[in-house]
Amino acid sequence: MSASEFDLIYRYFASLGAGLAVDLSVGDDCAILSLAPGERLATSVDTMVEGVHFPEELFPEDTGFRAVSVAVSDLAAMGARPIGMTVALTLPEADEFWINAFSQGLAQAVAEYRIPLVGGDTTRGPLTITVQVLGALPADQALLREGARPGDSVFVSGPLGDAAGALAFLNGQWQPAPDAAEYLLQRYNRPRARVELGQQLLGKATSAIDISDGLLADAGHIAAASGVALHIDPAAIPLSTALQSHEDSDTILRWALAGGDDYELCFTLPRDESAPMGCSRIGEVQAGQGVHTGLDSDLPTGFQHFS
């Protein structure tokens, strides 16, 4: 990046760096943040490559918001409170329209999640966005993948499969009605990390994960880390009206079970714990291993994102 290109980017991003935990933001060799006494730091990193993790047609504003949401979703899955993030941006060229729109999306995510942008790096190359999130956790609490016990109930925080439906629409494999298409695109372009729910679950949930790779794959991580089996009732998985407008119920089910990119939380609660608002009980934990649905189809357990 030349000095003038850096100035351009800095002008757009420099206003996003203020926050309660931020002692020093963009502009020195490091940013400095403070945790409250006794708090611990949670951190995670996510990279998105254009054409791999999102389609080239995605509006830059959505690209910015979505990249932050995907990374913040990992804080949500730990029950952490966002305190700051850095964004490493590799750009093919300093296109002012693109940078402006992208920074608008970043600014919306900064406001949505109250996660100031405290540092970054801008380099030349194929469009790649790496977001590193920092969060605060109480000294003695965190939502881990391990901890699910036989008898616990399995929950998800919202409808699944919408992002997979949106990708089918974007790839020309499905033509939903306009209002359904709009809803599905919104779900894919603007996922909402379940940050408040994650913090509510601290001290209650016995395990949690965010659904980025598909319910079967991510529930499988809980099962493996906890040394238990998760039995999921496919009929109990919440589905949006828009997704249910697809004519083939097998396709809907496949998207709900194996489609990724929804960024809802999957978590387990002791049987006597009531479900948080908006969450659905979809199964229970038993002794054993793996994820079981009672279906005998050969569903893919991984998810390929966009490409």
Place this chain on the structure above:
Amino acid sequence: MSASEFDLIYRYFASLGAGLAVDLSVGDDCAILSLAPGERLATSVDTMVEGVHFPEELFPEDTGFRAVSVAVSDLAAMGARPIGMTVALTLPEADEFWINAFSQGLAQAVAEYRIPLVGGDTTRGPLTITVQVLGALPADQALLREGARPGDSVFVSGPLGDAAGALAFLNGQWQPAPDAAEYLLQRYNRPRARVELGQQLLGKATSAIDISDGLLADAGHIAAASGVALHIDPAAIPLSTALQSHEDSDTILRWALAGGDDYELCFTLPRDESAPMGCSRIGEVQAGQGVHTGLDSDLPTGFQHFS
């Protein structure tokens, strides 16, 4: 990345995650780290793109070590103690030889700087490495770019221009003697972040920065942030014997003043403070602005790294 490719990478990297401050390392949605009571968090991010920030011929082992050193150098420039890092790696293909060698270089940097690898993401695309470093700072101390005062002395922590000389050799513009070439390549391929020096300077230095873009450019950041002028004596800049083997003294001086990638520290100390071991006094702070060398040549103030 397919599951098997992820397994391959995870196998190489998973052993690098243990550290004093690490409560939970790679394997859940986030890593969890603890600061000592009263400490603050310092963080910075650096991206390296192959063909832009390092030549394609760089051995993957050096690429791994160098990427960490460049990022850790920002912790050194703040006086922070490394506590952890994440590495986001975008790879064109899962080449086991490359991954093995790269991870060896990462492991050497983990040991050198005692900075455990607590998280990461691996994606498919043109080779890009983003390293986010986390460090600990005392509650009331940090080395900032602001704070230099008229009368302070200006120091650098070691010889400058070696990396620029190495790039001239790599680009076929200079053919130094074999032992000089070996030294210069080592300086470029294996920069040593001045982590211990940075921590020694806490409470003593009035300002500090690491020299990544060249002395003139980086000293300029101190001058601008502090609202002062830095007067540098070119004859006082330490030069390696290898660099001085070049026949043209103007070229040597240009590399020392404007060549980047050396990752030495430039810092200011009150006049009565003695120089730390191995550091050279190269000038003084005066009222005014900008960086002054007494030379009337048109030296470039920015630095283009590799390409």
